[in-house]
Amino acid sequence: MARSLLTQSTITTLHTTVIRMLTANLLAKKRDGNALHDDEIRFLIDGFCDGSVADYQMSAFAMAVCLNGMTERETTTLTRAMLESGDRLPRAVSGQTPRVDKHSTGGLGDKVSLILAPLLAACGVHVPMVSGRGLGLTGGTLDKLEAIPGFQTDLSEQASVEVLRQVGAFIISASERIAPADRRLYALRDVTGTVESIPLITASILSKKLAANLDALVMDVKVGGAAFMKTLDDARALAGSIEHVGRAAGLPTQALISDMDQPLGKAIGNAIEVNEAVGILAGQPSDPALQGVRDLTVRLCALLLTSVGVARDVDDATQRLNRALDDGSAMERFEAMVAAQGGRMAGDLDVAPGRPLQSEHDGYVGRIDCHRIGSTIVSLGGGRRKLGDPIDPTVGIRMHVRIGDRVERGQPLLDLHCHTSRQNEYLRSLRQAVEITAESVAARPLFV
CATH class of the missing domain: 3.40.1030.10 (Nucleoside phosphorylase/phosphoribosyltransferase catalytic domain)
Known part of the structure; x- marks a missing residue:
């Protein structure tokens, strides 16, 4: 009995070793810029799902793809393999x-x-x-x-x-x-x-x-x-x-x-x-x-x-x-x-009190710093820095201008909706998010 168990253990160990060696070879192949065959891509995804391909190996695969890309065939096979790892919605x-x-x-x-x-x-x-x-x-x-x-x-x-x-x-x-x-x-x-x-x-x-x-x-x-x-x-x-x-x-x-x-x-x-x-x-x-x-x-x-x-x-x-x-x-x-879906709406949803940011100059809206605006929303709790962060649904920003608009001094550029006592600090930061220029600027088309 003990001998039989040892034999089975040895077989399992050899099987795991072979998989790891094959996985390493495939990672090296992709690292060197070569295309993987369809069965090789499915081997990696299936192994990732059943645990025989480790997280660190899939991280290496992702980095190799990020650096060297994939052919359309490879990408299609990867898409199908990930689809087939789970269920489909009923038709x-x-x-x-x-x-x-x-x-x-x-x-x-x-x-x-x-x-x-x-x-x-x-x-x-x-x-x-x-x-x-x-x-x-x-x-x-x-x-x-x-x-x-x-x-x-x-x-x-x-x-x-x-x-x-x-x-x-x-x-x-x-x-x-x-x-x-x-x-x-x-x-x-x-x-x-x-x-x-x-x-x-x-x-x-x-x-x-x-x-x-x-x-x-x-x-x-x-x-x-x-x-x-x-x-x-x-x-x-x-x-x-x-x-x-x-x-x-x-x-x-x-x-x-x-x-x-x-x-x-x-x-x-x-x-x-x-x-x-x-x-x-x-x-x-x-x-x-x-x-x-x-x-x-x-x-x-x-x-x-x-x-x-x-x-x-x-x-x-x-x-x-x-x-x-x-x-x-x-x-x-x-x-x-x-x-x-269980929702209840009776009129507009509640939004935090708003305070305007006004233009300090006459001119034209030349640029809007979307990264600064988005970062402000996240800092106020309207977005996440990491999965699991709570969301405050009431905070937000309402824009009053778009690129190319003519503005006058004292005109509202945006409203900041939040509860924090640091509202003035956020408004000062947002002032840099809307650039006012002396020269006229063309409006941006929505469709590229």
Whole structure:
């Protein structure tokens, strides 16, 4: 008996040693800039999930990919392997109804998802949106929705299916069974300086979207000071990667590039952004900043409706979408979704008291420092420095100007909404976030 146990132990040890040696060889192969075969990529992901490939080895893999990149084939295989590490959302409830979704690389004031999901549902498609929380300067859709009293983002599969059946849209957090390989790999990337890799970003986004059993996906790639992609070349590379890999994995995917050198809309925060999104859904009179949010939302939705054949072309889709916003049907879907997910809304959500920052000069808005604005929101508790940090949904900033605007001395540039006794200190810091120039400056287009 003892001899048999020893033999089994020896076999296990040899098996583990072989796996470690093979893993090391694959890491060296990628480190040297060579492409991995499909079965080699699946070996790494499967081993990562079952524990035979250690965290430190996957960290080395991520660094090798970050430095040397991946081919489109490699990225597609990595995406599929991470998808297959978990479950997919059930398709049966949708039947023949098209299922669509959008993803954004994020930025300041990006509340598009709150408008887009009910708007698309009002136009006859299903939107099973699996979204995320904010980390760093980027606000999370789930954090915004959780500013609504009672709103539940962690729904069971049965509950989410029922919401989709009743409303046509839900916005929920990803369960631990959706692309668990990506969940674990992202946690390693976040602490090893390997987030900024287009193949890894592509696989991370698409593995979760493919799990939703979609018929079409649209991607909003932000570029600029408040975006993950700082340059147009990087934004184009990411957009192209997501389009090509999405299609190769069987998901028709289109990408749009939009400007993020200034906040989207006027509101930045959680409750304050929900209020702005509801105002747009309700068709309240808007200024150019809010019209930009509506225009971006409609354009993304139009791409999806034409992709799945619900609309003849973009013009037809745009007319339908604008009608759903103007006649209140999109707002009705939003209210239904909030109620179905346990939320309670009676008028605007509470926001902390605001205090204006006024211009000290006549001139033109030449630049908006989005990093300083985002950092202020995080410092006030409206964002997270690390996962698990609590969120104060009432804090925020409301912008009154955009790049290119003419301003006069004493004119409000922004309002700071917070509870802290250090409000004056934050206002002094924010004064450097809006640069006023003597020379006129051209307004920035939203669509790149």
